[in-house]
Amino acid sequence: MITMKRVRKTYPNGVQALNGMNIHIDKGEFVYVVGPSGAGKTTFIKLMIRELKPSEGLIQINGNNLGDLSDKQIPYLRRKIGVVFQDFKLFTKLSVYENIAFALEVIEEEPEQIKTKVMDVLDIVGLKSKARFNTSELSGGEKQRIAIARAIVNQPAILIADEPTGNLDPETAWSIMGTLEEINNRGTTIVMATHNSHIVNTLKKRVIAIENGKVVRDELGGSYGYQA
Amino acid sequence: MITMKRVRKTYPNGVQALNGMNIHIDKGEFVYVVGPSGAGKTTFIKLMIRELKPSEGLIQINGNNLGDLSDKQIPYLRRKIGVVFQDFKLFTKLSVYENIAFALEVIEEEPEQIKTKVMDVLDIVGLKSKARFNTSELSGGEKQRIAIARAIVNQPAILIADEPTGNLDPETAWSIMGTLEEINNRGTTIVMATHNSHIVNTLKKRVIAIENGKVVRDELGGSYGYQA
Amino acid sequence: MAIKRKTLTRHGREGFKNIRRNGWMSFASMSAVAIMLFVVGAFAFLIVNTNHLIDTIENDVEIRAFFEHDVDASEQESVLEEVESHDSVENVVYRDRDEGLDVFMESMGSDGEVFENLREENPLNDALIIQATDPQMTAAVAEEVNAQSAIESVEYGESILGQLFTVTNYVRILGGALVIGLIFTSVFLISNTIKLTILSRKDEIQIMKLVGATNSFVRFPFFIEGALIGLIGAIIPIAGLTVGYSYLYSFMYDQVPFFTFVEPNPMIWQISGLLLLVSILVGIFGSQMSVRKFLKV
C-alpha cells in the first residue's frame, strides 16, 4: 500500500528532514509513527500526499509510483487519502458543516448524500450541535475533531493522522481512537504520527520510530520510544 | 495574584463558555487547569489577558481590577503576563529570533540585552541552532517551543500556558516542565491548561478542573480528572 | 471530462457566496473597478468628442479658387466640371463675385454693411469653393486646381493649415496613446487589487488542493466571482457616465450652438457595452491569473 525506498528530503533552507527512509506498510495496517520533535514525521506525511516532492528516492502509494504521477493525477491520489493535519488546515471562513462537506463536493457526491454523511461524521466526533458554527468559534480540541471528521468523511483507503489527539482530553482522545480502530477494522490503512505514549502503549499496534529522518525501530505491538 | 469572582462569558453566537467561575490563585503558585475539550480553559485564559471581556463578574490580576483598566493600560498588564497560546500565535513572516526579540523590544529592552536574552531562552528550549530560520520552516513541536520561549523571555510575573506540550514528545515535554518548575521556583506564578494526564499525575501541583465553564474540583496535589 | 451539473451549480453558488464571505475585500475590488471604469469612460467620451471637434474644424477647411477676370462663363463651367470629377474632391460650389461679396459682408457682421457701396465696382473674383474628400488632401488638391490656366489664384489658409493638421494629428495620436495607456493601467490596477484579495485566500486555495480538489474545481468559483466583481463594479460608473453625458450633451446643445457634442445615442451604448465587457473580462482575468499562482500544491 505505502512504500518508501531510500527517500531523502532536503528543504530549500538546507535542513535534511528525511535521510534515507525505507518503509513498507500493507493494506489494512494500523501504524504509529513516533519520534522526537523535528524527527521528520510531518515531512514523511507530506511526501505521501505529494504536498512535497522527495529530493531522492522512491515513493509508492496504492501501487502508484508518485514520481510517475502527473500534476493532473495528484488530486485523485489525494482523494484516496484522508489526512488529519497537525495544524488542522480548516477553512477559517467556512462553517463546520461546509468544511466537512467540501471533501465530499470535491468527489462530486450527491447533495442529499453529503448532508447525511456530514451529520453522521459530526455525530462520531461529538460535534453535531456545532454544525452551523464558524470554525473560528471553536476550541482547540473542537477544531482538531473537525479535522478528523473531514479526513474520514469520504471513507478513504488510507487515513493519515498527524498528532490527532494533541489537543484532546484523554476521554475524547480514546473515543477518537475507538473510531480509528473501527475504521481500520473496515479495511482502512491507518498511519498515525503521535507523541501520546499512553495511547501507543495501551492500544498496541505496529510502531515505527523515526529519528533524524531515519527509521530507527519498526516493531509490531511495540511501545512508545525511539531509542533503537 | 489572580482572582475571578462569578465570572460569566457568553460569546456573540450565544455559547456560554464560562458559567460562574470563582478562582483564586496566589503569587508563586503552580496550577494545572484541566477539563474536557470545550470546557472553557482557553476562554478563562483569554479573560486574564483581556483578549476578551467578561460578560459578568470580577477579574483581578496583580491587584488590578481588569474592569477598571483603560485600553491604554492593557499593554502594561500584558507585559507582566507571559502567554503560550494554544495556537502559538507566532509572527509567520519573522524569523525565530525576531519572534522572541519582539517581546523584548516592546518593553524597550537594551539592544545588547535583547541578543543575550533571546539566545539564552532559545538554548533553554533547545532551538539555538534555528534562530535564523523562518517560523514557517519549523515542525509543529518546534513552533510550540518558540511560543514557550517568547512567553518566558522577559521573565513575566505570571506565566500562562495553554496546552504547551500538545505537540511535544514526552522527553522534550519533560524538559520544558523542568524549565517551568525552575521559573516557578524563582517566584513566577504559573497557570497551565493541559490534557497531559501523565504530567499532571507525576509532577504533582494544584489542579483546577473545569467543566461546562465552572470549577468542579480544586485540589492541591490532585491528579488528572474532572469528575468532582 | 465534462463537469457534472450539480458541480456546476455548486460552483456558481460558491462564487456568489464568496462575494459575501469576503465582504470588505469584494467591495474593495468592486470600487477599484468602478473608479477605473469611470476614469476610462470619462476619458473615452472626451476623446470621442475631441475627435468630433477636430473633424468639425478640419471639415471647415475649404479651397477658394479664383478665376481670372477674363474667363467667360462656358470656360468657368468646364473647369468646374473638371474639378468636380477629380478623385480627391468631395464637393465643388460655384460662387460669383456678387455672392462672394454677400458672404464676405455677412462674415463681417454689422461692420459689413459699410462695404455695400463696393458692389458696383466689386473687386472680388468669381470663385470655386472646393472641399477635399480628406481634409488632409487639401494642399494637394489646391495645387492641382491652381495649375489650371483659367484660375488666377487659390486660397486655403495655407499658412495655418499645416499647423492645424500638425496639431490635430498630434492630438489624435496623443489621445489614442492615452486611451490605450489608461486601459492598460486600469487592467493592471484592477487585477492588482483582485490579486491582493486573492492573496489573502492563499491558504484556503492550498487547503482545497490538499483535500483533493482539481485545479478547475478550485478555479471555477473564482471565475464566477471575478465576473460578478466586474459586472457589479461596472454598474455605477456606467449609469453615472450615461446620465452625466446625456446631461452634458443637452447642456452644450442649449448653450453652445457653434459646437455640439457627439449624440449620446448610440455612442453612449457602444461605450457602455464595451466598458461592461472589458470590466467583466478583467474581473475574470484578474482572478484567474491570481488563483493560478497558488494552485501549485
Added chain:
Amino acid sequence: MAIKRKTLTRHGREGFKNIRRNGWMSFASMSAVAIMLFVVGAFAFLIVNTNHLIDTIENDVEIRAFFEHDVDASEQESVLEEVESHDSVENVVYRDRDEGLDVFMESMGSDGEVFENLREENPLNDALIIQATDPQMTAAVAEEVNAQSAIESVEYGESILGQLFTVTNYVRILGGALVIGLIFTSVFLISNTIKLTILSRKDEIQIMKLVGATNSFVRFPFFIEGALIGLIGAIIPIAGLTVGYSYLYSFMYDQVPFFTFVEPNPMIWQISGLLLLVSILVGIFGSQMSVRKFLKV
C-alpha cells in the same frame, strides 16, 4: 510619554524591513500610488493649460467703440481720457479710420489688397480699442462707453461673448470639479489598496497587541512604511510627468506658434511638490486608518 531613541530607531528599521518582507504587497501599493499620481498629474497639467488657453482667449476680447463721423479730434481726445480713467478699463488705444483699414486689410490676408481702393472714400470710422480689466466685465464697459454722445456704436462680438463666457466658466468649474473628484478618488483607491495589504496582516497586528505592544508601538512602523510607499510610489510618475511635459511644451512651442503651453518652470515643480506631498500623506493616512481597525484587541 516620550519615545526612547532606540525604540525610534527600531520603528524606522521595522518600517523599512516591512516593505521588503511584504514584497509583492508593497509593490502593489506603490504601483497603485504611481498610477493614480500619473493620472492626477497629467490631469493637473491639462487643467492648468486649459485655464491658460481660456485666459488667452478671453484676453483677446476687445471693445471697438466707433466715433460719430462729425466728432473732432479734441472731443475724441477727451472721450479717450475719460474712458482711460474708468476703473474697469485696462487699456485704451486710439485707432483712426486709416489704421482701421490697414488692420482690416491685414486680417483679410492676401484677399485684403483688393480693398486698397477704399482708402480714398474710407467707410470706416475712427475708433477706440478698449480692453476691460476683467474680460467678463466687457459687456458692462461697452454699454457705458456707448452711452457717450460722441460714440456712434460699439462692437465687441456681443453675440458670441455671452456664449464664450458660458463655455469658459463651465470648463473652469467642470475642470475644478474633476480635479477634486479625481483627487478624492485617488486617495480612496490608494488607501483602499493599502488597506488590503494591511488586512492581510491583521493577525500580525493582533499578536503584537497580545504580546503587550501599545497602539503607538504597533502604529509607528506602519507610519514609516506608509510614508515610504507614498514616497517611492511618487518617484516614477513625477519623473515621467516632468520629462513628458517638458517635451510636450517644447514640441508645442516649435510647432504651434499661436498657442504656447504654460512654461514648465516653475509650474512643473509646484505640481510635482504637491503630488509628492499628497502621495506621502495618503500613504500615511491609508496605513494609519487601516491599522487602526485592528488595534482593538
